[in-house]
Structure formats: C-alpha cells, structure tokens
Amino acid sequence: MSPGEELGSVMQLDRLVHEPARLLILAMLAGAEEVEFRFIEKLSGLSKGNLSSHMSKLEAGGLIEVLKSFRGKRPLTTLRITPAGRTALDRYRRHLAEVVAGIPTQSIEES
Numbered sequence: 264m265s266p267g268e269e270l271g272s273v274m275q276l277d278r279l280v281h282e283p284a285r286l287l288i289l290a291m292l293a294g295a296e297e298v299e300f301r302f303i304e305k306l307s308g309l310s311k312g313n314l315s316s317h318m319s320k321l322e323a324g325g326l327i328e329v330l331k332s333f334r335g336k337r338p339l340t341t342l343r344i345t346p347a348g349r350t351a352l353d354r355y356r357r358h359l360a361e362v363v364a365g366i367p368t369q370s371i372e373e374s
Contacts, residue, residue, distance in 0.1 A: 273362050279324045280355040284309055284317045289352045292327060292344035300340035318342065326351055 280286055287307055292298055304314050321327040326348035330341045344352070 272358070272365070276358055276362070277351060277355050279320065279326065280351055282317070284313065285321055286355075288314075288317060288321060288342070289326065289344060289348060292342055293349065293352055297330065297341045297343040300342065303342065321348070324351075 280289060284307065288303060291303055291306065300314070300318075303309075304311060307314065309317070318327065318329060322329050326345060328343045328345055330343065332339045332341070
C-alpha cells in the first residue's frame with residue numbers, strides 16, 4: 264500500500280466510534296458490565312444533553328444498550344456495551360493502529 268493509500272484509510276475509520284465523546288463512552292463501557300449515566304457525565308465532563316445525544320447515536324447503531332430503571336423513587340439510567348459494540352471498538356482499535364503505523368515519521372533533525 265502506498266503512503267497515500269495508507270493515509271487515505273483515515274477516511275475509512277468508523278465515524279460512529281471515531282468521534283471523541285463516543286469513543287470515550289465506549290472505552291468506559293468496555294471495562295465494566297454497566298455504567299451509570301451520572302458516572303459517565305462526571306468523568307467525561309460532557310453536559311447531560313451532549314451525553315444523551317451521543318448515547319442515542321451509539322444506541323441507534325446497536326453499539327450500546329441504554330437501561331432505564333429506578334433507584335428508590337429516582338430514575339436511573341445505565342449503559343452497557345453490546346457484543347456489536349465490543350466488535351466495533353476492537354475493529355476501530357486495529358484500524359487506527361494500522362493508520363498510525365502508516366504515517367511517515369521524520370524527526371526534526373532530519374528535515
């Protein structure tokens with residue numbers, strides 16, 4: 264593969280996963296059985312609305328499952344990564360590693 268083709272493969276990255284907030288959500292979910300909305304909100308620094316928007320996109324893509332329940336009388340939202348989400352995240356990691364490996368390196372001293 265030529266350097267141009269290798270760099271062009273950046274455009275083939277899964278855009279649903281590649282967006283930084285969604286990648287963060289998936290990475291957090293990959294390490295747990297399920298995670299509460301408020302935990303992700305606090306750790307990520309995303310607003311409720313922004314987090315909800317990204318969750319909706321991931322859920323529509325089948326990458327996460329959003330569970331609604333109650334803790335006492337208070338609503339509780341938890342998220343869980345799906346098997347398809349784990350597969351997409353793994354595929355993304357491998358693809359990104361290939362893209363990064365194909366980026367030419369040149370030190371400052373060489374230029």
